[in-house]
Amino acid sequence: MCVFGWLFPSGYASSGAVGLVLGHPFDTVKVRLQTQTTYRGIADCMVRIYRHESLLGFFKGMSFPVASIAVVNSVLFGVYSNALLLLTATSHQERRAQPPSYMHIFLAGCTGGFLQAYFLAPFDLIKVRLQNQTEPRAQPGSPRPRYQGPMHCAASIFQEEGPRGLFRGAWALTLRDTPTLGIYFITYEGLCHQYTPEGQNPSSATVLVAGGFAGIASWVTATPLDVIKSRMQMDGLRGKVYRGVLDCMVSSVRQEGVGVFLRGLTINSARAFPVNAVTFLSYEYLLRWWG
Numbered sequence: 001m002c003v004f005g006w007l008f009p010s011g012y013a014s015s016g017a018v019g020l021v022l023g024h025p026f027d028t029v030k031v032r033l034q035t036q037t038t039y040r041g042i043a044d045c046m047v048r049i050y051r052h053e054s055l056l057g058f059f060k061g062m063s064f065p066v067a068s069i070a071v072v073n074s075v076l077f078g079v080y081s082n083a084l085l086l087l088t089a090t091s092h093q094e095r096r097a098q099p100p101s102y103m104h105i106f107l108a109g110c111t112g113g114f115l116q117a118y119f120l121a122p123f124d125l126i127k128v129r130l131q132n133q134t135e136p137r138a139q140p141g142s143p144r145p146r147y148q149g150p151m152h153c154a155a156s157i158f159q160e161e162g163p164r165g166l167f168r169g170a171w172a173l174t175l176r177d178t179p180t181l182g183i184y185f186i187t188y189e190g191l192c193h194q195y196t197p198e199g200q201n202p203s204s205a206t207v208l209v210a211g212g213f214a215g216i217a218s219w220v221t222a223t224p225l226d227v228i229k230s231r232m233q234m235d236g237l238r239g240k241v242y243r244g245v246l247d248c249m250v251s252s253v254r255q256e257g258v259g260v261f262l263r264g265l266t267i268n269s270a271r272a273f274p275v276n277a278v279t280f281l282s283y284e285y286l287l288r289w290w291g
């Protein structure tokens with residue numbers, strides 16, 4: 001298996017773009033709950049989005065994540081797979097007979113998580129900024145939202161905040177994703193190993209369930225830094241200015257208590273199962289065709 005032959009097609013197949021579309025309304029509610037204090041909970045947030053912005057309100061900011069997921073997942077799964085290859089010197093097929101150690105799986109997952117964060121950061125920033133625009137769809141005479149669409153949002157951030165502005169929140173994103181993608185792959189491989197007879201490939205049902213739980217385990221542990229990441233990405237726009245990740249943590253806890261770190265936990269977990277079940281299923285099939 002070679003690095004380059006693998007990287008791009010794998011992204012498209014393992015993109016889970018369908019899951020991403022289905023999961024996007026949940027993601028929008030989560031981002032709002034994490035960064036805006038006006039909503040009383042999940043139901044209140046959903047009702048208000050629907051009333052003021054119609055069903056389309058839930059799909060704000062979706063185009064960039066869908067367009068970039070192939071590249072982001074190529075980096076994640078490509079780096080993970082190749083890091084494991086380097087660490088264990090066994091191919092994907094041989095690995096069923098000689099499973100790698102959990103330490104190696106964790107390290108390979110962390111490496112993938114660390115590197116994908118830089119590809120994800122600008123797309124994620126634009127997604128969050130658009131998801132947070134509460135204006136209803138433009139009607140004649142109504143106030144226009146600050147950003148007219150993803151390209152306009154990217155161009156405005158570039159102009160107003162400089163090229164580095166596009167990486168706002170990238171450090172919090174890296175801290176969020178490095179360990180939690182290690183956890184992601186450990187959970188996935190561990191569950192597959194547990195429920196698959198020696199030397200065989202896991203069944204589709206096993207892959208779906210293991211992938212779903214991997215998503216949940218990873219998102220549960222990622223949620224505290226997910227809150228901080230979203231707040232750093234919105235920094236400056238609503239007046240509040242954080243001096244860094246630590247300052248954002250301290251001031252969020254001071255104002256809202258430690259419970260602030262759990263904002264979006266339920267919704268993150270509910271979204272994680274289907275999205276990641278689909279992602280791992282396509283990843284496994286692809287490895288069997290290519291690997």
Ligand SMILES: C[N+](C)(C)CCCC[C@H](N)C(=O)O
Pocket residue numbers: 176177180181184215218219222272275276
């Ligand atoms: C590491 N962290 C938990 C943030 C993400 C793990 C899963 C990533 C997947 N693309 C999804 O959107 O669910």
